[in-house]
Amino acid sequence: MSWSVIVQSLPTFEKALWVTIWMSAVGIALAALVGLIVSLAEYFRVPVLRQVLTVYAEVARNTPLLLQLFFLYYAFPVLGWKMSATACGIVGLTFLGGAYMADGFTGGFEGVSKTQIESGKALGMSDWQLARYVVFPQGLALSVPAFAANVIFLIKETSIFSVVAIPELTNTALDLIGLYYRSNEYLLVLVLAYAVILIPVILFLDWLERRVRHGAFGN
């Protein structure tokens, strides 16, 4: 183990760290948006759209991100739709994450107790009012743990981006190992770099979970 090798690689890893961070952030934000749309279509039982999105969610959840990226990067250009590697990464993460996020939100909405819904109905609420004032505030709070698990899962999934040569952390480590054969050093830095991202994220999500639960349910 050579410290100088580690130190020399740090600027390269730092660049890669930012790539992983911003692509995760954008991909997760878009995935949450897609997930919300899918779960709303499910909640309001929007005809046709709901069925289409169910098919999407099944495909996205039951195929590996690796294959999804290959499709986006190698197969889509054949069909005349070419995207940059970065765009493929974001689209892929959104595609995969959207389905998982949708599951989390739907689970939250379904977790709102029947007696709460009946209390709302008994006040004469319409379907929309029931959703707006009863189901969504409580359901979103209930879905925070699933959301948190998905965020962490999706950050880790960005390591797959290396297959389409996006210069994120894993790709950078593999490149460096290929060039200099210093596996131990570069893998150590790689692990630490993910820890640098994930530990604050986990702490933040923990705090968020407690806060939201307290705000919505008082425990």
Add this chain to the structure above:
Amino acid sequence: MATELMRVDHLDKYYGDWQALHNINFSIHEGEVIALVGPSGSGKSTLIRTLNGLEPYQKGTITFEGKKVTPDKVSWQKLRQEIGMVFQSYDLFPNLTVMGNILLGPTKVQKRDEGEVKAEAQKLLERFELADQADAYPRQLSGGQKQRIAIIRALVMHPKLMLFDEVTASLDPEMVRGVLNIMQELAKKDHMTMIIVTHELTFAAKVADQVLFLEDGRLRETTSAKQFFTNPQTDRAKEFLASMDY
């Protein structure tokens, strides 16, 4: 004779193949209090829940203020503004304060002026000795307080009929009195029209004008409260009263 507020004719309800309610007939007049009593599993809750559309029914009619209820979602949504309901599980919305809970229906559903409703809510809170709790969250309250607030939340909608579904059944014994007192006050002072599902027979005898005795989904007895509690007509009712140590 006061005007008839709600009338139920030949109502049947099924869960799949199983018939939960058999040919239910009764009517309630303005200012009248009906106690709906009977053994567990007799269909009391099912019946009271059909009266504001929370349970669908397969046959028969419900008439409210002389108009036959069309049993679809939108007409029930409208009617529920006139028919308040309080449940056994005092389900206040946990993410809202007491005042937030009370204001939600009148301001969002009925689109009434918030200031006006707030003033009215404050008066009701004071009347039921909950004035200090307006800004508290449900988690900070006892079961009895929550249930009294659930009653206020329904009252502030200005319902013409109030349904109470075993509202004291899951309260600690020392909380029961306060909730029953409110209901009694509503009956005697406000002349609120109420249908009450309850196991508190002493209370029922005090406030009810009419008793519906339900067993196996059938109305076995529909009589004045006085008659029911002093001289029940059916053996079933006699057994029931005896089993409840009344």
